[in-house]
Amino acid sequence: MAQRYGGKYSPNGAGPGKADAAPFVREPRIRAGFGSFMLFVTPFLFLIPAFFSSTTNLFVGLAAGVVLILSAWLTREGILAQGAFDARRIARRPAFPRKIAGALFNGVGLGIGTSMWATGYTYPVLFGVVGAALHLASFGPDPLSDKGMEGVDQFQTDRVARAIAEAEAHVTAMKDAILRAGDRQLAARVDRFATTARTMFRTVESDPRDLTAARKYLSVYLMGARDATVKFADVYARNRNPQARADYDALLTDLETNFASRTQALLTDSHADLDVEIAVLRDRLKLEG
16 A cells, blocks of 8 residues: 655654654565465366366366365465564474475375376376475475574563564554544554564564563553554544544654663663673683683
């Protein structure tokens, strides 16, 4: 969706009495790509001829199409899961290897489909193996190991994962609710706040010890922001009250400022902890030397 340009000297921009907001930065979108789309086209190479063949080939073609659609869906979900994995500094490997399973189902589907025209098992098996290998070579395997988890307390990471999931749900609810207000500028403001909030999420994920200091922001403040957004969207959609809009815009500014300040404080604390660790290590090396 196109975004209206806005700045300090633009209409409805930040005037002299308002603090300049952080620049709008859109969260990088994770896309499956054109290749995964083409996987959904392949099943029709068997589904369409199946309806113009014998009864046996009809069921064989339908089975091949269903298996290939399943393969395409698994591959698409695997690509999206790997995109989320790559976007984070600390991440666990996917619980189920979707792309590898998609390659296997692709080979099975091609083997079943080839049996519509080929006699015996040589060509179906050959096409199935080649298809699975090409699929795996094109899309790659799933991440098979955790990333950045060395020396991280498993219990703490589980707590962080649950807190971040809850916070993400609040942010998503805010973005969905503000669309009902029908105001593109406010929707962009909520997107900008969501980016600021997610910066805090990534900071807490990088150092699970920060969860205690950020818990109030991840739960209480975000829940209140979600409820305020829902109520504002309902009121503003009915009467377009300018005062309500100004109050909500001020609330977003306060939230954005406080979240950014807390995130910076978390990063500063982490840097102080690093300085302490380095100083202690230097002292030990001097003693041993």
